[in-house]
Amino acid sequence: MLLPLRSIYPVAMPKRATSDILPPPVRAGLAKMGRDIAMARRRRRLTTAMMAERLGISRPTYLSIEKGLPGVSIGAYAMALYTLGLGTPFTNLADPAQDDLGMILESENLPLRVHAKKEPRPI
Numbered sequence: 001m002l003l004p005l006r007s008i009y010p011v012a013m014p015k016r017a018t019s020d021i022l023p024p025p026v027r028a029g030l031a032k033m034g035r036d037i038a039m040a041r042r043r044r045r046l047t048t049a050m051m052a053e054r055l056g057i058s059r060p061t062y063l064s065i066e067k068g069l070p071g072v073s074i075g076a077y078a079m080a081l082y083t084l085g086l087g088t089p090f091t092n093l094a095d096p097a098q099d100d101l102g103m104i105l106e107s108e109n110l111p112l113r114v115h116a117k118k119e120p121r122p123i
Contacts, residue, residue: 022070033077034068040084041066055079 022030041051052062057076064072065080078090096102 027068027070030070031068034066037077037080037084038066040086044084051080051083054083 048062049059052059055062055076061072061076065076074090078088081087081089092098
């Protein structure tokens with residue numbers, strides 16, 4: 001007796017879009033960055049086709065950047081900002097020296113005493 005295919009190959013759960021799981025502030029931040037990139041491009045009198053060519057991506061992918069869609073790689077966003085002369089904003093984005101909360105958490109876990117390491121015994 002043959003089993004139906006559904007019992008052998010269960011139906012996969014549908015994938016959730018990345019934008020469905022992003023917190024609203026993150027979605028809003030990406031959308032604002034996309035609008036800002038579009039404004040910077042227009043101020044420089046560049047077409048979307050020119051930007052896509054300079055970034056080495058397709059025009060639809062570039063338009064996704066201007067929409068602030070989360071599925072576009074962070075490298076494409078970084079290259080768009082760099083190409084527009086807006087620098088490299090991701091350089092110090094997660095710099096440990098600027099991570100105030102991380103420093104506080106680390107200082108809470110520091111030992112009260114520091115003991116000198118024992119000299120290894122000769123064999």
